[in-house]
Amino acid sequence: METEPKMYTKPLTEAIGKPASELTKADIIKYIEENDVKMVNFMYPAADGRLKTLNFVVNDSEYLDIILSYGERVDGSSLFPFIEAGSSDLYVVPRFRTAFIDPFSELPTMCFLCSYFNKDGDRLDNSPEYTLHKASKAFTEVTGMTFEAMGELEYYVISDDDEAFAATDQKGYHESGPFAKYNQFRMMCMQYIAQTGGQVKYGHSEVGNFTQDGKIYEQNEIEFLPTNAEDAADQLVLAKWIIRNLAYEYGVDVTFAPKITVGKAGSGMHVHMQIMKDGKNQMLENGVLSKTAKKAIAGMMLLAPSITAFGNTNPSSYLRLVPNQEAPTSVCWGDRNRSVLVRVPLGWTSKKDMSSQVNPLEKPIDVSSLQKQTVEMRSPDGSADVYQLLAGLAVACRIGFERRDALEIAERTYVNVNIHRAEYKEQTANLEHLPDSCMASAEKLREQRAAYEEFNVFSPGFIDGIINKLESYNDASLREELENNSGKMQELVKTYFYCG
Template identity: 50%
Template sequence: MKNSEILMNPNSLVRFLKKSPSEFTKEDIIHFCEENEIEMINLRYVAEDGKLKTLNFIISSKDHLNTILADGERVDGSNMFSFIDAGSSDLYVIPPRYRTAFVNPFVETPTLEILCSFYDNEGKPPLESAPGYVLSKADEEFTRQTGATFKTLGELEYYVISQKEDLYPPGLDQRGYHASEPFAKFEDLRVEAMRLIAQAGGKIKYAHSEVGCFTNGDKYYEQHEIEFLPTPVEEAAEQLIIAKWIVRMLGFRYGVDISFAPKITVGKAGSGLHFHMLAEKDGKNLMVENGVLSPPMARKMIAGILDAGDAVTAFGNSIPTSYLRLVPPHQEAPTNICWGDRNRSVVVRVPLGWIGDQNMTRDANPDDGSVDEVRPSKQTFEYRVADGSADIYLTVASLIVSALHGINMPNALESAESLYVDASIFKPENKEKLDQLRQLPASCWESAEVLAQKRAIFEENEIFPAGMIDSRIATLKAFDDKGMSEKLYGKNDEIGELVESYIHVA
């Protein structure tokens, strides 16, 4: 890690240890705790509900700290995962991921946080059905088959819900996109969240206010988004998990509600959790070839994700209100299984990626010769279906598996070509053609049915355990929400009650 990168890194451990988080060791963590008078350490981990769990430790000695970091602790797995029986439920939580260490910014007592992995009751590494391990297996299989690194980034959307105030009213309903303070009331919360996420190791691209902005009675609703930079998939998932915790903690401190729920009320923009993807080898972005989206790699990956994308909803859209966002009127959320350039109503979107005219910066800064430097391609493609109810580990794992499925599909390029659409497809005169496209599931029940049909894609190479697929299908069907959208149509009070019951999902 270059000295300039260390000096500018917001993570205090990086600056103190003068090394990249990927190089952190147990001895490094102990040294940091000694020199910075750290009094507590928290082991953190994510269970089936997607929320961060905590074990608190007061450090009593160097030997005690060493034991915590080396051995972890045991927990009751039956209260973590529905598929673990209470009769034999002990699990270990072990902190091998020292790269995730960061100082807790919310407590007066100097405290260090570390994410952990689950191991089974025989100490076998790791717990086969742990979502983090499933993601690790998918990541390794992608690299084994392609020789490339799968990278992803998340777009974390959320609402701030507060009491309505009359000072600087926000203006037009659903027109909050990139609004600035004072018309965006919670820009300060978002900026503080960015700062704290970066200190915790998150690599942020940017953040802004989003479309959703409205009042309802005495409540004010304001939508925001924090977007990350592409990183290896396990790091990307960890960043999102920590970011959600930090944003919620700030909301708690500010006295406002934070919601990542897919639907917040009737007729208003919902919140998605979009994932951008790329494959990289030897520092080269494989999504681009000769200045255009790569036919042999990117298009095959897209074809696979479209083929399995309706089943991916089983991991990325896990509650009934997810499907209130995925039906018209949908405020840009997708409903038809297709892909396109820059189109926000498709399952997979290819955003602008600086693969066109390279002269923009030079034109804007004609006297600055440094703008002529060659930069790596930023081109990605984006899966736009998932939302805040997603199991982040399993959703990313399912996207990797689906991309591999596409790479191995004999007819992948033909499939990608047949499912490509431009913006005109959504015009009324093209309704017949639009109706020929497959639809995303309209309920948890339908999502479970599709997963059951396509489970072999996810179970291939033993990445998703069969028992996990069985459990996911049973969990989704237990909502008994088949035909829910039709049953609730026009019943705004009932929809409101349903939305409120899932306001703090995942």
């Protein structure tokens, strides 16, 4: 079932002795020469959300300096649908802060994530990575604060059936071995992610587990720590690449697909957000949720319907976003409430020293300065282009600060009940609902596109391309077509099995 794992090595930044943000070309070249690195890989996400790779042999120091300084040409028309074959060349230029040693390569190999540039040497306006950069910059210019994020990456591990210590169906949350079969696999994924610079918070088995057609399906989750939105997106993209590669070595399959069968838990990609100023979390004020946090939530309430265009990008997404199931469909928010769209999780606001209560030999600790409050958007899933998604969320939070009625919007969309329960139907009847298909999502993006195009965050052509892609699925009646048709649903699942 498992292969012998490679030896885990330290992150590159630890070996060089500098934080990633301070790495220079000279640092990179020195490390390559002193550690006999044989290959350099440029990596960059394309329109399908997956990382592409360009390999270089380290011929000599002059050639190494050239590729690190000037990047290389690539065929943009094979990477993005909005680039015409008649003028398709793009440059990819490495970002030194993203450097890491490839944990899978037999040859010592250093990898970089790259940015796209056009023929004039300017950042590619429609690149998802640059769009997120623009969104983060606009947020700071408007608010004077910094938008930070972290992702919760859910996925299923799929393997041949093992009847020993069979898991309880749909009861896998935080299960331990041997009832959870792939805890060790997940921990190796976490180590490799940390090796590439990912700031992992924790990992655990998730609710979903079942057997089907002689296969075990076991759901897992890896969650990250908050960081600036651009680094958060890089970490998620690399994490998917690592999980898939390690699964291949283990001889198992993995999927980030939103929904893979009827009646079983789907996989989301929840995003936690926090707003920072001068190194301090602005989400709390005197121990309660701040006006800053409520304004950001109000912006997400306003743009939630169109955020699905970035976070729920194929027809299988809308098999997960079904009323009265585990994923949210109503536009509302609440405290510690997992039935709402935006959840305010526990944030250590009691300011009580819980540790000393159960560890009486320890000295009391000061918890008054603890800053861990976030808010969580629960609709996105693994089909998302994470750069577009975080850019859309940054835009939404910024809009909350531009609206004078933001606090009123937050107040009227607050819910403190389980909206899935029938007895609260009247109380939640006036809430807006998320789109039920890619077609409906495209229409919402068309209606709200001006918010995303402000400050040239999303270019008009970029928005047009997203709308056209969503509409191309022609899935407005898909739910009805799939009702009581498990065969057709499995065909759909197979089509989008490796999404994102």
